[in-house]
Amino acid sequence: MSGPPFVFLLLFFVAPSVIMVLASFRYPGEFGGLAPLFADTQTLHGLTVETYEFFFSDIIYGYVFLKSIFVALATTLICLLLAYPLALLIARSPKKSRDLMVLLVVLPFASNFLVRVYAWMIILGPQAAFSQAVNGVLALFGMEPVHLLFSPFAVLVGMVYVHLPFMVLPLYTNLEKHDPALLDAAQDLGANVWHRFWRVTFPLSLPGIFSGSALVFIPVLGMFAIPDILGGTGDMLIGNLIKEQFLGTRDWPFGSTLSIMLTVTVLLIVWLTTRLAGRGRHYA
């Protein structure tokens, strides 16, 4: 690794991480921020591991992590299930309409992401046609009406909606490159539709699946705006917890500790998936 990518990593990954690591070993300042490293007047200064003790002494933070990972996994899986057929459809369309379809996938980015999330507030609100239709169907089966907004369901909808294009695009880029001759060959050798997909297309698309999954999983793991806006009383994820440490609680060291734990978790997961992906490719 050398040249610009190295500088990029150094500037935008290593340097901020080092700052965060250092901050995590400091005491919180009285009015927020960090307590000074050297001081005569204040009792608390210098370095400490108290934030790490605080983190590991309490199972609740591990639980927040697990919950966030679960939400991120669910989002990734749903995105994959929704995006795969779409990406396949685009990739197999005539070249002319492909560009238009890709443009349509990207089009939502033209409006601010928060505005789009707020739009879901209206769609899921109790007086919206969607909610009333859902509750109408539930009533047919004699079930209680449900509140769609301010629920884990709403959070999941928001997460999937916002991150879907990040799954579609890498999948499409991958699927588009497949040689149609491979499928013809498989057909000539007697493979039916299902076999052609499962034995040819799917294994070849694994790199696309992995990069798409990473692009969805990682941002979802740190997301705080969507649970804030669409979530109910129990939808706190790790992103919300970190945000709160820096703003409301004004506890930068603990916020840094949580961020480092999140970074470590992400790196671990990326390492695991690349290993799995390597094995997958080998198998294919």
Next chain:
Amino acid sequence: MKDICHREHRVHRECSRAAGSSGFLCDLCALCGLWFVLSFVPAQATDTLHLYNWNNYISDATVARFEVECNCRVVQDYYSDNEEMLAKLAAGASGYDLIVPTGNAMESLIRQRALRPLDKSLLPKLGSIEPAYMNTVFDPGNRYSVPYAYTLTLIGYNDAKMRELQLPVDSWAVIFEPHYLEKLKGRVTVLDSQRELLAAALKYLGYSANDTNEEHWKQARDLIIRAKPYWAAFNASSYIKELTVGNIWLVLGYSNDIFQADLDAQKAQRGFRILASIPKEGAVLALDSMVLHKSGPRPDLAHRFIDFMLDGRNSSELTNLIGSGNPNRAARQYIQPEIAQSPAVFPDKAQQVRLEMLRDLDRHQRRVLSRIWTEIKLK
């Protein structure tokens, strides 16, 4: 779109508290405001007052009148919560003559020695401020601050629905007690603020809003966890809209947000009113005061502005605009009668006694509270 808010930029004293408008919209408004100010001011006016204020926290008419009176320009910058303002100042922002922080943020500024003491000989109308709002714990003797306006954290409710369900609105019980909440499941929101919610629970349990006894905090936590299944959300911004359209019937919210919801509901002819009530157990009052920042180049203009805002008519315009509480006795006669009758604007003596201002927590307490809050959110 009023309720669209950059929630990530907001904590403790939410942006909606001052206006209920959004981060990016606020920026837009700030730009428009700047443009407005720049384009309407006579070219020869060179004196400039730099005011760092909550967004939507002064009437345009008031600003225009001051500019004529002092033959100067007022340049405003805006913030949507105290943390944002403190962070910006801590990062070295300077040149602000006047800031309007809430009590605990002001205390922190005083202790950081960031403020300039007032010259009271330049403030002849200081006596018109209600004594109850002078001499607070944050600034004993008002060496640095003059009260500007205040917000209460109280119960806001859909009048028609609460009557129909025959629920009491004079006690925090309706927010916390399951036997009332059963009728309101999914129709209640509470502020997404650790301090405000804890304060309400502590008040209901009969403690001070500033109680820092961890045992009492745990009791408050249990009370909140017991009530939580009936609440729709912890919400700091969109509850204004939800109240207006009738999705939410009961909130623990800020007085000027509730005022805004009522205005909107009337404008849309919803057929119900959104009213506010101070619970009999007491509530939190957030007093915002005008203070002089040391970095401001024009303390003379700043004093003139404070004196100008002490005038009843000028002070009343903000209350008429956003329904904020008004500490200025001289303002009363200029305030629209209906607003003046609201207990959230002029609480009477008996109600004043039950109001408390939140003090800052120390770093250890903040960490403990955050831990409790995480537990509340996950249960």
